[in-house]
Amino acid sequence: MTDFLLELRSEEIPARMQAGARADLERLFREQLTAAGVSPGEITVWSTPRRLALIARGLPQQTQAVREETKGPRSSAPPQALEGFLRKTGLTQDQLEERDGVYYAIVEKPGRAVKDLLAEAIPAIVRAFPWPKSMRWGAASISTESLRWVRPLSGIVAIFGEELVECEAGGVASGYVTLGHRFHHPGEITVGGADDYREKLRACHVIVDHEEREGLIRSGAAEAARAAGLQLVEDEGLVVENAGLTEWPVPLLGRFDPEFLEVPPEVIQLTARTNQKYFICRDSGGKLADAFICTANIVAADGGAAIVAGNRKVLAARLSDARFFWEQDRKTPLPEQAKKLERITFHEKLGTVADKVERVAKLAEWLAIEGIVPGCEPALARQAAELCKADLVTEMVGEFPELQGLMGGYYARAEGLPDAVADAIRDHYKPVGQGDEVPAAPVTVAVSLADKLDTLRSFFSIDEKPTGSKDPFALRRAALGIIRLITENGLRLNLSAVRPELAEGQLKATETGASTGSARADELADFFADRLKVQQKEAGVRHDLIDAVFAAKNKDGGGEDDLVRLLTRVHALQAFVGTEDGKNLLAGYKRAANILKKEGWEGKGVLEPHTGEEDPLALVDDPDMKEVVAARLAAKKTLSYTPEAAEKSLIDALESAEPTASAAIAAEDFAGAMAALASLRAPIDAFFDEVTVNDPDPAKREARLALLDRFRAAVHNVADFSRIEG
Structure with a gap:
């Protein structure tokens, strides 16, 4: 198994694009190898302002031989079907294999050197790279077919083991040579392979691992603040951005004029962060200090004094602008400003x-x-x-x-x-x-x-x-x-x-x-x-329970839209349906609802509990439906026969549970309402076990359907169980 190193070097890559570029490089590399039948294992991707680097560990020297089998038409198919299949596969009829009256195209693809595969993959990756913004350059840029890259591509290092992977992209040929730090080591570096790449660059003042640079900035900035008796205001986004701007980060602390502290601290922090990529500090009392921390890209001979002085001047100009805005805005009262809206x-x-x-x-x-x-x-x-x-x-x-x-x-x-x-x-x-x-x-x-x-x-x-x-x-x-x-x-x-x-x-x-x-x-x-x-x-919280409560009636008879009450109700319902009583009651409800639906007892809402004194019949316009509703209401009130024991038990349970649940809901005691529903679990189970709903006697059948409708309405008074899954 062999390791592979790929470095794509260019002019400065914007810091904000580097994380996405690392992910895209790994994705494209995996896609290219997978398509060729190679399963890449461990892949490491790094970035600096001037390079993207990828190391793939444990690649094979040779791909596996592949036997591809494509099913074609039956041997008895019309000649046109066979001709089309031959054109598609590029084979002749005598090269096909016939099994059970069906033609198959068999293509044996021998293994190939992974080095050759990589030589084809690298240009494909470069050309397919999805930079958010890219450019063409040089004489070739007059053609729309020329290579696009985030900044002009200047070098490719591609080494498989210790062998050069010879390839070319946009006129840039691969080689063993890269460059070190722009100032500390501007000369060429010869890389031997994946094993010595990181350390050779480190020796030339390039820390290629972006996470290592982030750690150095994080700790170095905190230490610079501590040395001055201050506390760093942590800013992880700024850490990542500065790591994307430097190859050898050196945090340095500087001071600005304390008079600028009269400007709101958020303004100072935003000015320093947005315009200059500086960290800010607080003093021991937690107030904003007259200090900033910049990140240099070199180890300066004077300890960074000149760098700090230059950055101090730039920051002073920015803070002067901010102070001017602050003073000007305060000259106009807010009510006057509001008129401009x-x-x-x-x-x-x-x-x-x-x-x-x-x-x-x-x-x-x-x-x-x-x-x-x-x-x-x-x-x-x-x-x-x-x-x-x-x-x-x-x-x-x-x-x-x-x-x-x-x-x-x-x-x-x-x-x-x-x-x-x-x-x-x-x-x-x-x-x-x-x-x-x-x-x-x-x-x-x-x-x-x-x-x-x-x-x-x-x-x-x-x-x-x-x-x-x-x-x-x-x-x-x-x-x-x-x-x-x-x-x-x-x-x-x-x-x-x-x-x-x-x-x-x-x-x-x-x-x-x-x-x-x-x-x-x-x-x-x-x-x-x-x-x-x-x-x-x-x-x-389950989404179906929220639906069930939203569809339920509130104490005013409308849909539930008081969010505090709704969530209290949802949590009580979730706790209830997780119990055995809740699960069994839900099963009983669905059985009752199915029977009512099959028998055409949809209810039209007229048998739901009402909070007002209105006559349910007044809610029905259809004369024929009025008769049906009247019969159902009568069936709820009186029985023309002696109910069976389980039937009487359910009637009694509803007589108790309905007012109890309604009172609990009115008091917003939803746990109590669920407990009232729980009392219906045993009676409804017994009712289905012992009572024939579709009795031959029309009076019994109608009364028992009305009883199930009443049970359904009692449940709906708490939540619409039809919307609960399971």
């Missing part, structure tokens, strides 16, 4: 950002007035909502969009606005992702919830919903944010109260004929159900 279109059918802000302000105030967000002062909720988007027109957010909300909070505090308002402006975008913290302050919760609810109901009202592959307005993220805000803060909000047709300021949508109403409300409810399933899946 009238000039920014939110969506052509939904008006301006100012229109959205007004909708959010009304909704936030309503959430406070109705007590949906406990402890929230309505006036503060409206004030915060009216100013929450004002920083979008500031110079600082224009330069650093990532700081939207955060800068608004700083400006609000600088203007002396209440802390609750400043905090709400700062945090109203949260939670942004699944791992983001969820606000708990009442005013912040009200504004954040109102903002996301308005986004959802507004876009649903104009029929701009996410598709399977696209979600341009981040509505899925907004829905998950709403779910987390409601559930983690225990808010009692019926989502039907913020239906799409209640969205205001959508005159254009109405004029263009965008439909609103119950259909949009149903779509939004289904959308929330889907998002809830995604969120709860990680917590181990």
